Amino acid sequence: MTTITNREIHLAQAPTGMPEPAHFSMVETQITPPADQILVKNLYMSVDPAMRPALSNGQTKVGAVMQGGAIGRVEQSANPDFPEGSYVIHRCGFREFHVTDGRDLRLVKTEGESLTTHLHVLGGTGLTAYGGLLVTGELKDNENVFVSAAAGAVGSVVCQIAKIKGCRVAASCGSDEKVAYLQDQLGVDYAFNYKTQSISKSLRAGLPEGIDVYFENVGGAHLDAACGQMRPLGRIPVCGMISAYNNKGARSEGVTTLSNMIYNRVTMKGFVVYEFDHLREQFLSDMRSWIADGRMQYSETIMDGIEQAPAALIGLLQGQNTGKMLVKLADDA
Numbered sequence: 001m002t003t004i005t006n007r008e009i010h011l012a013q014a015p016t017g018m019p020e021p022a023h024f025s026m027v028e029t030q031i032t033p034p035a036d037q038i039l040v041k042n043l044y045m046s047v048d049p050a051m052r053p054a055l056s057n058g059q060t061k062v063g064a065v066m067q068g069g070a071i072g073r074v075e076q077s078a079n080p081d082f083p084e085g086s087y088v089i090h091r092c093g094f095r096e097f098h099v100t101d102g103r104d105l106r107l108v109k110t111e112g113e114s115l116t117t118h119l120h121v122l123g124g125t126g127l128t129a130y131g132g133l134l135v136t137g138e139l140k141d142n143e144n145v146f147v148s149a150a151a152g153a154v155g156s157v158v159c160q161i162a163k164i165k166g167c168r169v170a171a172s173c174g175s176d177e178k179v180a181y182l183q184d185q186l187g188v189d190y191a192f193n194y195k196t197q198s199i200s201k202s203l204r205a206g207l208p209e210g211i212d213v214y215f216e217n218v219g220g221a222h223l224d225a226a227c228g229q230m231r232p233l234g235r236i237p238v239c240g241m242i243s244a245y246n247n248k249g250a251r252s253e254g255v256t257t258l259s260n261m262i263y264n265r266v267t268m269k270g271f272v273v274y275e276f277d278h279l280r281e282q283f284l285s286d287m288r289s290w291i292a293d294g295r296m297q298y299s300e301t302i303m304d305g306i307e308q309a310p311a312a313l314i315g316l317l318q319g320q321n322t323g324k325m326l327v328k329l330a331d332d333a
């Protein structure tokens, strides 16, 4: 049995407000994987907004290694379900190696696409967008759709599915470069920078007939503006509320426009991606065909090395990513 040096990221101190590098520590461990276990070398890890509330609500313990989605290659295995050289997805990112009995692994079968796509457009964030928009949001062809955090991993997929369904799409994001990306590359009809433009005025300009579906990623002022402009029988699938995640208890800013839910019989419904596991085969088939015919584009922002994982999480919360935020942990060699 060989001993391996592994580096992993621990939570050093629970943050209040925006996390800082000092809230994290990098710890070196020695691993000697038992012969009956599977050794996975992590290649890429996913960086997700939900990691932030987990730092303050006790989900991630101070002094413990952090958790998160990762894709890796099986280096050692006596389990025929996960042969050496196969690729697997699991929830033990933030470390270079993962030792497991295999129960937490999902085999990844690529069809020529890059491995990293299975951590976003063909993975969890893609399925979040697909299920959240089509199932929870009950999207119909040619509706008026508003998407917040639209240049991010989930939002960018939502915008494009809505365009594929013939919808008019308005989208908000936090920089002029992202506005250009959404309009010029993803075909969004009307994008705006919420940091420099009024959200309400922008929505009236972009969707003058009102909103049928607001795909909610942000909360607070975005929800306040969108809720007031929902059309009769509109739907608000609530995917996330990133504007609240640095607040104690992830409490969002107040919303003053909820009475429009009565007047226009609007439905607001939260969801989690696990609800859509049964759609995975259909999702993969649709998504692969949309990527192949050029109607589904994706971007990645990749930081290099496990030591960059805290910076990647902080950067995600500050909007440094376009498309999916990832950390590369090792070469596939």
Ligand SMILES: NC(=O)c1ccc[n+]([C@@H]2O[C@H](COP(=O)([O-])OP(=O)(O)OC[C@H]3O[C@@H](n4cnc5c(N)ncnc54)[C@H](OP(=O)(O)O)[C@@H]3O)[C@@H](O)[C@H]2O)c1
Pocket: 047, 048, 049, 050, 124, 125, 128, 149, 150, 151, 152, 153, 154, 155, 172, 173, 174, 175, 178, 217, 218, 238, 239, 240, 241, 242, 243, 244, 271, 272, 273, 274, 316, 317, 318, 319, 320, 321, 322, 323, 324, 325
């Ligand atoms: N329900 C589920 O199962 C599920 C699964 C996955 C993700 N989610 C949720 O989906 C949302 C998007 O997740 P993602 O993984 O795709 O992340 P992402 O959109 O790729 O990255 C987060 C983005 O949020 C924006 N942002 C940060 N602070 C903000 C603020 N105060 N106001 C407005 N925008 C802000 C930043 O972009 P800007 O430059 O535009 O500010 C940043 O790039 C999150 O709310 C997440 O919690 C839910």
